[in-house]
Amino acid sequence: MSQQNVPIRKKIIILFVVAVANALGSGLAAIYFHPLFLALALGIPVICGLLIVSLKCPRCGHPVAKRTRRVFGVDWTYWGGFTFPSRCDNCGQTFLEGNRTSDVITSR
Numbered sequence: 001m002s003q004q005n006v007p008i009r010k011k012i013i014i015l016f017v018v019a020v021a022n023a024l025g026s027g028l029a030a031i032y033f034h035p036l037f038l039a040l041a042l043g044i045p046v047i048c049g050l051l052i053v054s055l056k057c058p059r060c061g062h063p064v065a066k067r068t069r070r071v072f073g074v075d076w077t078y079w080g081g082f083t084f085p086s087r088c089d090n091c092g093q094t095f096l097e098g099n100r101t102s103d104v105i106t107s108r
Protein backbone atom coordinates (compact mmCIF):
# COMPACT_ATOMS: atom_id res chain seq x y z
CA MET A 1 0.00 0.00 0.00
CA SER A 2 2.38 2.70 -1.20
CA GLN A 3 -0.46 5.18 -1.70
CA GLN A 4 -1.26 5.11 2.00
CA ASN A 5 0.84 8.21 2.73
CA VAL A 6 -0.85 10.42 0.13
CA PRO A 7 -3.31 12.67 1.96
CA ILE A 8 -6.94 11.88 1.06
CA ARG A 9 -7.62 15.56 0.42
CA LYS A 10 -4.73 15.68 -2.09
CA LYS A 11 -6.20 12.67 -3.93
CA ILE A 12 -9.60 14.37 -4.12
CA ILE A 13 -8.08 17.60 -5.47
CA ILE A 14 -5.98 15.68 -8.05
CA LEU A 15 -9.05 13.73 -9.23
CA PHE A 16 -11.06 16.95 -9.37
CA VAL A 17 -8.39 18.75 -11.43
CA VAL A 18 -8.10 15.74 -13.78
CA ALA A 19 -11.89 15.72 -14.20
CA VAL A 20 -12.12 19.45 -14.98
CA ALA A 21 -9.07 19.41 -17.27
CA ASN A 22 -10.47 16.48 -19.25
CA ALA A 23 -13.96 17.94 -19.45
CA LEU A 24 -12.56 21.20 -20.88
CA GLY A 25 -9.77 19.70 -23.01
CA SER A 26 -11.78 16.86 -24.49
CA GLY A 27 -14.80 19.13 -24.87
CA LEU A 28 -12.75 21.52 -27.02
CA ALA A 29 -11.23 18.56 -28.92
CA ALA A 30 -14.74 17.28 -29.62
CA ILE A 31 -15.70 20.65 -31.11
CA TYR A 32 -12.55 21.13 -33.20
CA PHE A 33 -11.35 17.59 -34.01
CA HIS A 34 -13.75 14.69 -33.59
CA PRO A 35 -17.05 14.07 -31.79
CA LEU A 36 -15.52 10.93 -30.25
CA PHE A 37 -13.67 13.18 -27.78
CA LEU A 38 -17.07 13.92 -26.27
CA ALA A 39 -16.99 10.41 -24.77
CA LEU A 40 -13.76 11.34 -22.96
CA ALA A 41 -15.13 14.73 -21.93
CA LEU A 42 -18.04 13.02 -20.22
CA GLY A 43 -16.53 9.67 -19.27
CA ILE A 44 -13.35 10.72 -17.44
CA PRO A 45 -15.08 13.20 -15.08
CA VAL A 46 -17.64 10.50 -14.25
CA ILE A 47 -14.84 8.03 -13.47
CA CYS A 48 -13.07 10.66 -11.31
CA GLY A 49 -16.34 11.34 -9.50
CA LEU A 50 -16.80 7.63 -8.82
CA LEU A 51 -13.21 7.38 -7.53
CA ILE A 52 -13.80 10.34 -5.19
CA VAL A 53 -17.01 8.73 -3.90
CA SER A 54 -15.17 5.43 -3.37
CA LEU A 55 -12.43 7.02 -1.20
CA LYS A 56 -12.75 6.00 2.41
CA CYS A 57 -11.34 7.25 5.71
CA PRO A 58 -8.09 5.36 6.39
CA ARG A 59 -9.01 5.01 10.07
CA CYS A 60 -12.70 4.08 10.25
CA GLY A 61 -13.65 3.35 6.64
CA HIS A 62 -16.32 6.06 6.51
CA PRO A 63 -16.80 7.21 2.88
CA VAL A 64 -14.98 10.52 2.41
CA ALA A 65 -17.66 12.08 0.21
CA LYS A 66 -20.48 11.10 2.55
CA ARG A 67 -21.01 14.08 4.82
CA THR A 68 -23.21 14.45 7.85
CA ARG A 69 -24.47 17.75 9.21
CA ARG A 70 -26.50 18.19 12.37
CA VAL A 71 -29.29 20.73 11.82
CA PHE A 72 -32.04 21.28 14.42
CA GLY A 73 -30.95 18.15 16.26
CA VAL A 74 -31.32 15.95 13.19
CA ASP A 75 -28.39 14.35 11.37
CA TRP A 76 -28.57 15.04 7.65
CA THR A 77 -26.46 12.79 5.45
CA TYR A 78 -25.59 13.88 1.95
CA TRP A 79 -23.04 13.03 -0.73
CA GLY A 80 -20.73 15.95 -1.46
CA GLY A 81 -18.65 14.67 -4.35
CA PHE A 82 -17.28 18.07 -5.33
CA THR A 83 -16.22 19.45 -1.99
CA PHE A 84 -12.80 18.98 -0.42
CA PRO A 85 -13.37 17.63 3.09
CA SER A 86 -10.49 18.33 5.46
CA ARG A 87 -11.35 15.66 8.00
CA CYS A 88 -13.52 12.61 8.51
CA ASP A 89 -17.13 13.36 9.42
CA ASN A 90 -17.31 10.19 11.46
CA CYS A 91 -14.08 9.94 13.49
CA GLY A 92 -12.31 13.26 12.90
CA GLN A 93 -9.31 11.76 11.08
CA THR A 94 -7.57 14.55 9.18
CA PHE A 95 -7.35 14.26 5.38
CA LEU A 96 -4.86 17.10 5.04
CA GLU A 97 -1.78 15.00 5.74
CA GLY A 98 -0.64 11.41 5.39
CA ASN A 99 -1.88 8.51 7.43
CA ARG A 100 -1.16 10.12 10.80
CA THR A 101 -3.57 9.52 13.64
CA SER A 102 -2.05 12.07 16.05
CA ASP A 103 -4.01 14.93 14.47
CA VAL A 104 -7.39 13.50 15.38
CA ILE A 105 -9.69 16.17 16.73
CA THR A 106 -11.54 14.60 19.63
CA SER A 107 -13.52 17.59 20.86
CA ARG A 108 -16.65 17.98 18.77
Ligand SMILES: [Zn+2]
Nearest residue numbers: 057060088091
Ligand atom coordinates in the same frame (compact mmCIF):
# COMPACT_ATOMS: atom_id res chain seq x y z
ZN1 LIG B 1 -12.98 8.28 9.91
